[in-house]
Amino acid sequence: xxxxxxxxxxxxxxxxxxxxxxxxxxxxxxxxxxxxxxxxxxxxxxxxxxxxxxxxxxxxxxxxxxxxxxxxxxxxxxxxxxxxxxxxxxxxxxxxxxxxxxxxxxxxxxxxxxxxxxxxxxxxxxxxxxxxxxxxxxxxxxxxxxxxxxxxxxxxxxxxxxxxxxxxxxxxxxxxxxxxxxxxxxxxxxxxxxxxxxxxxxxxxxxxxxxxxxxxxxxxxxxxxxxxxxxxxxxxxxxxxxxxxxxxxxxxxxxxxxxxxxxxxxxxxxxxxxxxxxxxxxxxxxxxxxxxxxxxxxxxxxxxxxxxxxxxxxxxxxxxxxxxxxxxxxxxxxxxxxxxxxxxxxxxxxxxxxxxxxxxxxxxxxxxxxxxxxxxxxxxxxxxxxxxxxxxxxxxxxxxxxxxxxxxx
Amino acid sequence: xxxxxxxxxxxxxxxxxxxxxxxxxxxxxxxxxxxxxxxxxxxxxxxxxxxxxxxxxxxxxxxxxxxxxxxxxxxxxxxxxxxxxxxxxxxxxxxxxxxxxxxxxxxxxxxxxxxxxxxxxxxxxxxxxxxxxxxxxxxxxxxxxxxxxxxxxxxxxxxxxxxxxxxxxxxxxxxxxxxxxxxxxxxxxxxxxxxxxxxxxxxxxxxxxxxxxxxxxxxxxxxxxxxxxx
Numbered sequence: 001x002x003x004x005x006x007x008x009x010x011x012x013x014x015x016x017x018x019x020x021x022x023x024x025x026x027x028x029x030x031x032x033x034x035x036x037x038x039x040x041x042x043x044x045x046x047x048x049x050x051x052x053x054x055x056x057x058x059x060x061x062x063x064x065x066x067x068x069x070x071x072x073x074x075x076x077x078x079x080x081x082x083x084x085x086x087x088x089x090x091x092x093x094x095x096x097x098x099x100x101x102x103x104x105x106x107x108x109x110x111x112x113x114x115x116x117x118x119x120x121x122x123x124x125x126x127x128x129x130x131x132x133x134x135x136x137x138x139x140x141x142x143x144x145x146x147x148x149x150x151x152x153x154x155x156x157x158x159x160x161x162x163x164x165x166x167x168x169x170x171x172x173x174x175x176x177x178x179x180x181x182x183x184x185x186x187x188x189x190x191x192x193x194x195x196x197x198x199x200x201x202x203x204x205x206x207x208x209x210x211x212x213x214x215x216x217x218x219x220x221x222x223x224x225x226x227x228x229x230x231x232x233x234x235x236x237x238x239x240x241x242x243x244x245x246x247x248x249x250x251x252x253x254x255x256x257x258x259x260x261x262x263x264x265x266x267x268x269x270x271x272x273x274x275x276x277x278x279x280x281x282x283x284x285x286x287x288x289x290x291x292x293x294x295x296x297x298x299x300x301x302x303x304x305x306x307x308x309x310x311x312x313x314x315x316x317x318x319x320x321x322x323x324x325x326x327x328x329x330x331x332x333x334x335x336x337x338x339x340x341x342x343x344x345x346x347x348x349x350x351x352x353x354x355x356x357x358x359x360x361x362x363x364x365x366x367x368x369x370x371x372x373x374x375x376x377x378x379x380x381x382x383x384x385x386x387x388x389x390x391x392x393x394x395x396x397x398x399x400x401x402x403x404x405x406x407x408x409x
Numbered sequence: 410x411x412x413x414x415x416x417x418x419x420x421x422x423x424x425x426x427x428x429x430x431x432x433x434x435x436x437x438x439x440x441x442x443x444x445x446x447x448x449x450x451x452x453x454x455x456x457x458x459x460x461x462x463x464x465x466x467x468x469x470x471x472x473x474x475x476x477x478x479x480x481x482x483x484x485x486x487x488x489x490x491x492x493x494x495x496x497x498x499x500x501x502x503x504x505x506x507x508x509x510x511x512x513x514x515x516x517x518x519x520x521x522x523x524x525x526x527x528x529x530x531x532x533x534x535x536x537x538x539x540x541x542x543x544x545x546x547x548x549x550x551x552x553x554x555x556x557x558x559x560x561x562x563x564x565x566x567x568x569x570x571x572x573x574x575x576x577x578x579x580x581x582x583x584x585x586x587x588x589x590x591x592x593x594x595x596x597x598x599x600x601x602x603x604x605x606x607x608x609x610x611x612x613x614x615x616x617x618x619x620x621x622x623x624x625x626x627x628x629x630x631x632x633x634x635x636x637x638x639x
Binding site for chain 2: 011015310316317318321323402
């Protein structure tokens with residue numbers, strides 16, 4: 001019975017091919033937008049979560065408060081200094097603490113000038129290991145040459161980006177090349193595998209000492225990174241560090257010019273921002289779905305007017321009101337669902353395109369489209385519902401037609 | 410000879426339409442009985458209330474006053490859905506303009522009323538094929554109405570009317586849209602159906618030559634039966 005209705009509905013949709021297509025466009029633009037936005041948002045959230053898991057739940061960061069325009073720690077309005085790092089080091093529950101500089105520099109190679117960043121590794125072995133872990137540049141990540149050793153002076157390692165995507169007028173960096181960093185020749189001793197974090201991948205990684213000398217920044221600290229004792233209560237340690245730093249920097253509670261965050265908090269901040277952005281975009285997409293729904297309603301309403309006679313015939317040969325209602329509902333639901341299915345395919349294609357072009361042009365693996373099954377299924381059910389709901393009123397009108405009235409045409 | 414069963418009975422049926430400020434009486438106390446197995450034709454000039462009478466007999470419309478009984482049941486007591494169900498079961502319609510569904514093939518058109526009566530797929534196929542052969546369209550099963558001639562379309566419509574084995578066939582000017590030769594063959598077919606299968610037929614026509622094919626004729630004028638012929 002239902003399959004018969006489905007066939008009847010399909011017949012009348014294919015009879016009005018052009019109009020069916022036009023109606024579906026409204027739906028599939030909306031669904032395509034929702035699918036691609038959610039899948040990209042979800043993918044980005046996954047990527048960020050992964051990045052922060054590297055930071056680890058047992059670490060805290062201290063950074064100056066303010067608007068960051070570059071990588072974390074590059075804010076120059078308020079400075080963290082060597083003495084602040086010492087305060088963190090001495091704080092209760094902190095085992096290792098280190099400072100990380102991320103500074104803008106001018107690089108020259110192959111007669112080509114570029115502005116990029118230099119990131120530092122500390123000399124102390126424990127601190128060095130922690131930074132390498134967090135940045136995801138471990139010894140086994142070196143694909144060519146060697147790891148930067150403590151004590152290396154005018155030497156650096158760079159990511160594969162400088163090999164795969166030549167940034168100096170089409171010329172690769174290879175082990176042994178010398179790049180002038182703010183005028184000082186620095187030798188590339190190793191290439192590390194891409195980390196996926198765009199800031200790390202674009203930075204020259206050097207030892208702290210030579211960078212301080214080169215840029216003449218004896219005491220400034222960028223981002224302070226600290227390891228918390230195993231099993232310690234994170235929030236309590238954060239409080240202790242905050243208290244010590246307030247005292248040292250002589251600021252009142254609530255007026256801190258610095259911020260102590262756990263990896264989890266940083267992650268939450270990113271998630272919230274991303275969530276809001278996604279919600280706004282999905283909201284816009286939802287409006288387009290609404291418009292699509294109205295399109296279906298309009299089409300179905302016209303169909304009812306046009307097909308009064310057909311409805312009259314159906315009723316004369318024994319179709320009950322509910323049969324006519326069901327028939328029209330299936331027809332409009334089908335329009336919605338078909339539109340939804342096309343929309344899902346378009347959305348997936350679009351997300352993949354964004355993913356591929358982002359990877360190719362920005363060199364970041366941060367944008368990975370992700371298609372959870374509930375997104376696909378949900379979109380299908382939703383578009384069917386939009387279609388059916390939009391068809392309800394016209395279908396109800398169709399079912400109410402008196403057979404005599406309908407036949408008199 | 411056993412007493413014939415009454416299939417449809419109209420008792421003092423009035424139908425009044427309001428047109429602007431005027432009340433137009435399409436039917437003024439129509440009394441009519443249709444017996445099982447008879448071939449009745451209702452004749453009348455245009456404006457005599459033929460079509461309204463037809464709609465009443467076919468339970469497509471509800472009288473303003475008076476009662477319509479379908480196999481003894483007053484249709485006023487039925488819900489709209491029940492009425493549709495019973496109409497689909499007991500009455501087969503043949504219209505002047507054929508009224509086939511254009512998107513469906515001949516066979517599918519015939520199967521349509523059976524869907525609403527809950528026939529199984531197999532029953533629908535078998536019955537539709539049987540009926541198409543009966544109306545000599547066995548070769549045209551998968552043709553759409555617009556690929557068939559007028560006479561062929563009307564034969565499909567007749568087959569559709571017979572699909573659920575109704576108690577009565579109602580034909581509204583069945584030859585009105587056909588040339589006289591094709592119209593004649595459609596009439597021959599209806600007569601054959603009546604003679605060989607004993608199908609009850611009620612036909613409305615303004616054409617005396619067509620109406621004469623019936624066993625019994627009623628003459629309608631100004632919404633009333635006026636006299637009997639034959």
